[in-house]
Amino acid sequence: MGNNLDQYINKIYRGLKLPNKIKRHIKADLTSEIYSRIENGEELNDILSSIGSPEEVIAEFESNHESEYFQFKKTKVLMLIVWSVIAVVMVVLILYSLIEIIYPQWAFSPVFGGANGNQAVFIAFKWPLKELVFGLIVKAVIFIISLSQVIRHIKFSKGNKDVRSSL
Amino acid sequence: MILKEDINQLRKGILRILVLKLLSEEKKYGYELLIEMDKKSNGFFKVKEGTLYPILYKLEDGGLVTSKWEFPSDRTKAKKYYYITHTGRQVLSELIDFWNCLAVNVEEFLCQENDGK
Numbered sequence: 001m002g003n004n005l006d007q008y009i010n011k012i013y014r015g016l017k018l019p020n021k022i023k024r025h026i027k028a029d030l031t032s033e034i035y036s037r038i039e040n041g042e043e044l045n046d047i048l049s050s051i052g053s054p055e056e057v058i059a060e061f062e063s064n065h066e067s068e069y070f071q072f073k074k075t076k077v078l079m080l081i082v083w084s085v086i087a088v089v090m091v092v093l094i095l096y097s098l099i100e101i102i103y104p105q106w107a108f109s110p111v112f113g114g115a116n117g118n119q120a121v122f123i124a125f126k127w128p129l130k131e132l133v134f135g136l137i138v139k140a141v142i143f144i145i146s147l148s149q150v151i152r153h154i155k156f157s158k159g160n161k162d163v164r165s166s167l
Numbered sequence: 168m169i170l171k172e173d174i175n176q177l178r179k180g181i182l183r184i185l186v187l188k189l190l191s192e193e194k195k196y197g198y199e200l201l202i203e204m205d206k207k208s209n210g211f212f213k214v215k216e217g218t219l220y221p222i223l224y225k226l227e228d229g230g231l232v233t234s235k236w237e238f239p240s241d242r243t244k245a246k247k248y249y250y251i252t253h254t255g256r257q258v259l260s261e262l263i264d265f266w267n268c269l270a271v272n273v274e275e276f277l278c279q280e281n282d283g284k
Contacts, residue, residue, distance in 0.1 A: 022224065028247060029220050033198045035244040051216055060217025064179075065224075 004044060005034060011054040016061060017076075017156070018068055026061060080153035083146045090143035097136040101129065178212075179222070184266060185212060186222055187259040190232060190251040197223070197247065223249055231255035 013027050030051070037047045051057060062069045100107040104126065113122030127135070182204075189195060189203055197219060205213045226232040233252055236245045251259070 025224055026220060029197050029223075030216060032196065032244065032247050033216065036196065036198055036246055039244070057215075057217055060215055061221065064218055064221035 004048075005031075008048055008054060009034075012057050015054060015058045017072055018062065018065055019072055022065060022068060030057075076153055076156055080150060080157075083149040083153065087143060087146040087150055090139050090146060094136065094139050094143060097132060097139060100127070101132050101136070179218075182212065182214065182218070182222055183226065184259070184262045186219070186226065187231065187251060187255055187262070190249055191256060191259055194248045194250045196249065200249070226255070231258055 009027055009031055012030065013023055016023050016026065018026075034044070034047055034051075038044060052060070096107070107126075109124045109126050111122055111124050113120065115121075185204060185208075186200060189200055189207075195203070197216070200223075201214060201216070201219055204219075223232060223234075227234060227249075231252060232249050232255055234247050234249050237248050238245050
């Protein structure tokens with residue numbers, strides 16, 4: 001019984017496209033209601049079918065929290081843009097780091113210095129290989145994180161269409 | 168489609184008054200509210216959880232209702248009870264006055280329209 005109930009509640013919780021604060025309220029209220037009905041002698045399956053399928057419950061909650069739903073959706077789109085930009089920037093930086101490691105002669109080297117009369121001093125700087133590799137790893141990790149966030153947000157938008165179209 | 172939206176909007180507004188009214192009698196938990204709403208309206212205001220709880224959350228955000236988890240003596244699980252606040256009672260009384268006025272005026276308006284025909 002516990003498993004069925006947990007699955008039902010978790011499916012609703014995960015499916016709701018609403019701020020976490022509201023989702024936590026919904027989870028607590030639904031769980032509390034179901035337990036009181038069980039204590040009143042009702043069967044779990046009867047209770048769940050009277051409340052409705054997780055998809056129906058999600059659609060109804062979202063349509064009654066319309067402003068929060070659209071605000072949440074807007075934030076998600078903004079996050080998708082931000083993560084996409086980060087992913088693209090990381091790709092560029094990773095490619096540049098690879099060039100720095102494989103073809104160091106093609107990479108830009110920062111040059112500091114100046115001239116005074118007939119004397120001039122210029123210092124060219126190059127990162128040691130160990131630090132270049134470390135930098136590459138850090139960029140790769142950031143890229144993987146941003147890519148996973150992009151995929152998550154794209155999945156969210158797809159899931160969104162499915163639930164709303166069932167309304 | 169438009170008719171359904173209009174009815175939903177009207178219902179939502181009225182449901183807020185009914186929820187406040189039920190809570191003004193006594194503290195209640197969500198399911199109790201659903202049952203009483205259904206019983207007292209002879210099934211006309213039979214609402215689902217997805218409609219009732221958002222109303223309660225908005226009333227709570229507006230300070231008209233407050234909630235508290237309690238362990239009833241005969242139960243093993245805690246229940247979330249909703250209470251009406253002092254502001255909630257004041258708002259309810261204003262809403263009831265407004266509703267009475269609205270109902271009379273709308274009724275008169277609609278009757279006049281019928282007479283004209």
